[in-house]
Amino acid sequence: MTPKTVLVFGGTHGNEWTGVYAIQKFAQELQQEARGLEVEFIHANPEAFALNRRFKDEDLNRAFQFLTEARPSSYEHRRARELRERMAQRPCFVIDLHTTTAAMGNTVIITRQHPLNLRVAAELVRKIPETRVILSPDPQRKYLVSQSDFGLMIEVGPVANGVLEPRALLATKALLAETLRELATPSNLTETALEIYEEIEDVYYPLDESGELTAYIHPELQGKDFCALEGEYVAFKSFSGADLKRKASEELYPIFINEAAYYPTKLAFTLCRKKTLKL
Ligand SMILES: [Zn+2]
Secondary structure (H helix, E strand, C coil): CCCCEEEEEECCCCCCHHHHHHHHHCHHHHHCCCCCCEEEEEECCHHHHHHCCCCCCCCHHHHHHHCCCCCCCCHHHHHHHHHHHHHHCCCEEEEEEEECCCCCEEEEEECCCCHHHHHHHHHHHHHCCCCEEEECCCCCCCCHHHHCCEEEEEEEECCCCCCCCHHHHHHHHHHHHHHHHHHHCCCCCCCCEEEEEEEEEEEECCECCCCCECEEECCCCCCCCCCCEEEEEEEEEECCCCEEEEEEEEEEEEECCCCHHHHHHCEEEEEEEEEEEEC
16 A cells, blocks of 8 residues: 655755755645645754754754653754654655765665565666665664655765755755655566665774774775775774774675764764665
8 A cells, every 4th residue: 555645854954955945946846746645845844944953952863762751942852743743644655855965876765664665765776776775774763754654765965064956956856756756656566676775883983082083084985885895994094194994794885974964973984785675
């Protein structure tokens, strides 16, 4: 069963302008791709957008895991409650638009392996072949998209925060249009395989005792998102000039390399394993 309601969220992070402009400026055009569906375009985090910051009080795309707590002073906590109620009203397919400062290209992130989500992702790859699919299991349901069984995140990069980057805007629009088209008129995919990148390990920056970085992303790794690593590879360069190496015991693929949003947690990149799923 394909839900007849589609909720498209833009601006979940207030400094990622692409999604905000996509839902505000292309809504009418995109609606035409979705005949027979009820599509609603929702500005997820308007207060953070007004501040041009990722969030006002806490990361909205992590806030859903804390909804059992009382956080009356947090704008995003209240907003997560409202958005979750909206998503719970009836079965809906959720599309959440993001950008990365990392060189991720066209990326679709799935947190729940529902056959519908996999089918839509497979169709996106078929129509827009440079698209990659990440599987990011979310058992705590911290992400906005995980509030429904059906949905995916669209992440396009590299884009500087607070910038309307034309290629990213057009790529986002194209991915969104194909997603709506596929939901409105499902393709008859049979015997299809889907290549996915499954997140398996987060790699953090080396730090000194006071928590300061002692190294930065190695120039040879910068921009190499989705490029295979095997055996020994250079990950960081220390400020004193040393190459810091790591070892991959199997073929692994780094993503979110040098993502601006992850410096507060000192996350440098994430490693994935490539798998092929039969649909
Ligand atoms: Zn984001």
